[in-house]
Amino acid sequence: MSVTLSPFADGVNLNLDELLYYKQHTVHWLPPAKSIWAQQLGQHQSRQLGRGMDFSEVRQYQAGDDVRSIDWRVTARTGKVHTKLFTEEKERPVYLYIDLSSSMNFGSALMLKSVMAAHFSALVAWLSAKGKDRVGAIVDTGNALFECKATASSRGVLHLLNLVTSHHDFQRNVTTQQNFDGALDAIHRLCPKGSEIIFISDFSRLTQQDKERLSHIRVHNSVRLVHIYDPLEQGMTQYRGVEQVTTQTRSLWLDFSSARARSAMKSHFKKNTEQLEAFTQQHGMTFLSLSNDRPLLSQLSRS
Structure with missing residues (x-):
């Protein structure tokens, strides 16, 4: 079965037209339709974005x-x-944390993880605006943060999406990485109590200390984690050569022709993902996992 990108997208570069595309698809999740969050294994009974x-x-x-x-x-x-x-329910502002750091600028399949993050951000932003909710964002390039105050207009969504597109390609070659501390500080400062805070990332930089701070944020806010991943992180690839892989702290060679190496990658990915999901369940957060090897809309239930 062939898999194609949404219109105007090439999977690597980001433009405003491909994010405007999601405005027409908000109808699938507006009331009384099912929430885009309710599909995940039934473990969270989450309200839709907006008032209820x-x-x-x-x-x-x-x-x-x-x-x-x-x-x-x-x-x-x-x-x-x-x-x-x-x-x-009183008005609940929605804030998106959008990770565009170097680990997100990777893709072995259909698109970069950062492009998937941008697509999901666009859908939620348009959905929030349609529901008359204020929506803002913090865009994290790994070495700098860019803030967009929450507004409840289409013009505000356009400003948010322009912020994402302008910093997506510009930061492609930045390798210096900061941890989540700065982003969590910004969220604490920007988001009033009772906010809907959505973290969109691969969470490769997330530390135990960051998790503790997230649990504190959850006390007064609704928190959702959207995990973006690439199939290669699970050892899923047709490639059977040897490649050098570099992280923030080290560089190593991986032999993709070795079934043992691929199995080890799969086990490592599964362990980290299960730990992240268990953390969200323990603290009453929503967890959603999206792969960059399929278009966004094909991974979200519309029923």
Whole structure:
């Protein structure tokens, strides 16, 4: 089965037209459609971006209460029927952390990981604007941060996407890498409590200290992690030669003709991904994983 890129895209360079393309596809996830987050193994019951109903409290059932809101756990524990109360959700600004660092500027298949990150950012930004939510971003090139304040207009989304495109190709050859500290500081400063914060990255620079800070951010905000990966990181490739691979801290030669080497890559990738997903579940975050070997829309459920 042939796999093709979305219109205007070449998988390496980034332009505004390929990000404008996603504006027309927001209809698939606008209310009352299913959230783009709800497809992941059913482990998270997440609201769609935008306003809805927030849980308020549990109290004893009263005549006229909606029976669909009965809290059966509390009812069983107390022996008396209790119901959940909800209040209207206040406006929730959406902030995107978009990783364009050197590890994201890699792709062995259809597109660079950074291009996939930009495509997903565009879809969420347009979806937020359609839902009348303010959306902003922090673009991280690995050695510099660029901020876009949250606005609720199409013009604001265009500014955000222009910021992404302008720093995507310009930073292609930058190898100096900072950790997530600066980005997390910026998020703490920019995002008011109650924000929807979406981290889009391969998380190769994420440390244990960063995870602790993320868990603190989660106390007052909704946090989602979107993991972008390349099949080569799993040892999945038809190439059977020897290549040099360089990370932030070291350089090594990998023999892709060795089944053992490919299996070791797969095991390493699986372990890291499972640890990241377990961390998100432990702290009530949403985890979404996207591969750069398929177009974005083919990986998102529209049902």
